[in-house]
């Protein structure tokens with residue numbers, strides 16, 4: 476009965492902070508880089524309250540943790556919205572080696588989709604014996620029951636806009652609400668970091684690599700690991716190992732899509748992808764002229780020989796619209812349509828030749844991110860939605876088929 480005589484203000488003044496409620500609220504905040512709740516990954520080192528004053532200490536995995544300002548803001552916002560909280564003392568610090576090791580085990584467990592953290596812990600600080608694809612364990616998103624669609628973007632030759640298409644499609648998929656990773660497997664001609672405009676390097680926690688991200692797309696590229704201007708010379712097995720590590724030692728989370736910027740042509744990387752990611756799908760980028768289309772066709776046939784499912788064709792540099800408003804077909808016409816018909820797959824879209832696309836690539840300001848309403852960005856958005864609505868490829872296995880011998 477007494478309550479009736481209290482004003483709401485009075486109630487608030489008298490209320491101490493509910494410690495359990497405070498901890499629950501903070502623990503549930505999702506850390507954006509890792510996509511996991513703070514409580515699970517051990518970032519909250521201290522949460523205490525005395526009457527209406529709370530003390531929060533957050534330990535970041537490394538000092539240069541991306542997005543730490545935004546994370547601090549979010550923690551303040553959430554703590555401030557807990558009833559009774561009037562003062563927040565906030566400390567941002569860096570994890571100890573032990574805390575980092577514990578986080579590494581948590582991430583490894585997530586990556587493997589393993590039931591027990593022990594399995595991940597056994598993966599070893601020594602760098603031996605941990606789960607590479609070849610050792611029988613695969614990243615969770617590569618397992619047969621994973622819903623992640625891995626889509627290799629391929630072309631017959633370089634310079635047709637494969638990376639441009641990969642980067643803009645990845646962003647378009649992310650903007651339509653999907654979680655997206657971009658693996659730059661073009662180990663000789665890597666360009667994704669620059670094109671996507673990532674502003675930090677991947678973070679390495681022991682044997683776990685945390686991809687960078689920009690425009691909602693997580694990214695890994697050889698470009699982050701080799702010094703500028705240094706030629707990269709890979710032999711087949713090293714290449715295989717590098718790609719495999721990007722997939723099995725990287726914390727990608729459980730993305731809806733992983734787009735793979737493939738090297739041009741039909742080399743070792745396609746073979747590795749086919750081995751490591753048997754469910755991978757392929758889209759082929761070509762320019763409109765018949766010669767380019769024939770080269771692209773070879774790469775599509777090679778993909779099929781590896782049992783990768785070719786899902787569609789993207790024609791790039793289809794036309795240039797002059798100041799007079801007319802379309803000029805600088806590289807000929809019809810290549811994309813012909814290739815799609817030959818392969819029996821849809822032509823997913825035609826991307827015009829636009830200066831803003833090149834500039835965006837050079838400056839790390841992809842057109843889909845910086846000018847999403849432009850005609851060209853809408854072409855990418857449309858391709859992304861067609862790709863999404865195609866659904867995952869059905870994997871045909873000869874031994875499971877009744878009709879095929």
Ligand SMILES: Nc1ncnc2c1ncn2[C@@H]1O[C@H](COP(=O)(O)OP(=O)(O)O)[C@@H](O)[C@H]1O
Pocket residue numbers: 630632633634635636637638639640666791792826827828829830832833834836837
């Ligand atoms: N539709 C387009 N309009 C204008 N420039 C483009 C277009 N597509 C690609 N480019 C430019 O052409 C060059 C080659 O494209 P890129 O994506 O790097 O090709 P690839 O990965 O196939 O080698 C880059 O400078 C890129 O910015």
Ligand SMILES: [Mg+2]
Pocket residue numbers: 637638639661664665666
């Ligand atoms: Mg490229």
